[in-house]
Amino acid sequence: MTRVRADLMISLDGIAATDDATPESPFGEDWARLTEHYVATKSFRERVFGDTSGEGTTGLDDEWHQRYFEGVGAEIMGAGKFGLHAYPDDPDWRGWWGDTPPFRYPVFVLTHRELPPIEMQGGTTFHFINASPTDALAIAADAAGSADVRIGGGPTSLRPYLAAGLVDELHVAITPIVLGRGIRLWDDLRHLERDYQVSSVTAPSGVIHVTFTRG
Amino acid sequence: MTRVRADLMISLDGIAATDDATPESPFGEDWARLTEHYVATKSFRERVFGDTSGEGTTGLDDEWHQRYFEGVGAEIMGAGKFGLHAYPDDPDWRGWWGDTPPFRYPVFVLTHRELPPIEMQGGTTFHFINASPTDALAIAADAAGSADVRIGGGPTSLRPYLAAGLVDELHVAITPIVLGRGIRLWDDLRHLERDYQVSSVTAPSGVIHVTFTRG
Numbered sequence: 001m002t003r004v005r006a007d008l009m010i011s012l013d014g015i016a017a018t019d020d021a022t023p024e025s026p027f028g029e030d031w032a033r034l035t036e037h038y039v040a041t042k043s044f045r046e047r048v049f050g051d052t053s054g055e056g057t058t059g060l061d062d063e064w065h066q067r068y069f070e071g072v073g074a075e076i077m078g079a080g081k082f083g084l085h086a087y088p089d090d091p092d093w094r095g096w097w098g099d100t101p102p103f104r105y106p107v108f109v110l111t112h113r114e115l116p117p118i119e120m121q122g123g124t125t126f127h128f129i130n131a132s133p134t135d136a137l138a139i140a141a142d143a144a145g146s147a148d149v150r151i152g153g154g155p156t157s158l159r160p161y162l163a164a165g166l167v168d169e170l171h172v173a174i175t176p177i178v179l180g181r182g183i184r185l186w187d188d189l190r191h192l193e194r195d196y197q198v199s200s201v202t203a204p205s206g207v208i209h210v211t212f213t214r215g
Numbered sequence: 216m217t218r219v220r221a222d223l224m225i226s227l228d229g230i231a232a233t234d235d236a237t238p239e240s241p242f243g244e245d246w247a248r249l250t251e252h253y254v255a256t257k258s259f260r261e262r263v264f265g266d267t268s269g270e271g272t273t274g275l276d277d278e279w280h281q282r283y284f285e286g287v288g289a290e291i292m293g294a295g296k297f298g299l300h301a302y303p304d305d306p307d308w309r310g311w312w313g314d315t316p317p318f319r320y321p322v323f324v325l326t327h328r329e330l331p332p333i334e335m336q337g338g339t340t341f342h343f344i345n346a347s348p349t350d351a352l353a354i355a356a357d358a359a360g361s362a363d364v365r366i367g368g369g370p371t372s373l374r375p376y377l378a379a380g381l382v383d384e385l386h387v388a389i390t391p392i393v394l395g396r397g398i399r400l401w402d403d404l405r406h407l408e409r410d411y412q413v414s415s416v417t418a419p420s421g422v423i424h425v426t427f428t429r430g
Binding site for chain 2: 014
């Protein structure tokens with residue numbers, strides 16, 4: 001049966017989307033600090049950078065990154081995560097991930113804009129849909145077949161799914177830094193934990209991995 | 216040399232002071248959930264409830280609670296934590312902690328009101344001072360002698376000390392619940408971690424203990 005999963009990286013103060021990007025630094029310094037441990041893992045380097053040198057960290061952060069794509073058959077992401085807000089006027093924008101994105105499955109980008117699908121190398125196709133969270137989930141679940149659906153974020157796109165009880169497993173990697181600006185994950189999610197088993201474990205990198213699993 | 220220490224219990228969304236107290240439930244349900252693991256420890260029960268039965272949890276949460284008072288010679292707390300906001304018109308208000316508060320040292324309550332000191336049983340005296348954070352710290356450090364000063368909270372009182380770099384060790388116990396309302400600790404503390412070594416460990420209770428120690 002299709003499960004709905006989400007993984008986010010957040011700071012101690014719950015910031016999941018940073019806001020200090022500039023033309024010179026399109027992700028921003030805060031994003032770099034938030035994701036440093038993931039980008040350093042062996043499996044991230046392989047899957048996202050295509051680095052086959054075998055370099056990168058192993059251990060808990062790496063194990064989590066391996067699970068990130070494992071068993072996922074389709075993904076839903078917000079327009080901001082895809083980059084439509086950063087590059088609204090670029091007709092050739094094809095996401096942040098180069099010619100061969102790491103997804104290798106259909107990705108449904110939530111947007112009010114009508115855009116044709118973009119078929120990338122390696123099995124990823126970006127579809128642009130104007131749909132409610134529930135309708136988007138039905139579309140993605142259909143595409144995923146028996147595999148899982150990931151709600152890829154950012155936090156603004158993920159929060160309605162969490163609030164509606166539609167997420168079966170939430171994994172949050174907390175980087176022990178205080179950002180103080182950006183978009184927070186936890187807003188308006190009072191009592192989220194009540195429908196889940198929650199467990200936490202700390203990686204040698206200092207990152208705290210918290211999982212909410214439906215009981 | 217006097218060190219300045221602080222310990223707070225917060226939720227995953229950083230709430231350190233809850234706001235659902237009622238006349239019937241003077242601490243509120245949220246506070247009970249936030250502090251459940253501490254109240255359950257053997258050392259809390261001994262020190263705060265005077266329970267000498269030996270009952271209560273041991274292990275990491277208990278170790279942290281033992282350190283809570285260890286080596287502290289004076290404490291600074293906000294008027295809200297003492298209870299002056301909840302009971303502003305009660306001339307006999309003497310705090311939440313009964314006749315024999317667990318502090319056993321001078322406690323300096325920050326308030327604009329002029330109130331005489333209250334000497335309690337067991338070594339605790341509440342002094343009421345109208346002072347800036349820095350001036351209050353000088354007063355408390357003088358009272359503590361060579362022992363440590365605790366900034367007892369709540370978050371609104373603690374934050375200026377953290378922002379000014381006056382805290383040597385911050386211990387935060389994160390209870391894995393989402394409260395969604397109350398006063399957040401982390402606001403306006405961007406880059407707090409830069410002056411500290413940060414480490415994290417998870418207790419069997421599910422509580423995540425994060426410590427900021429000045430390098």
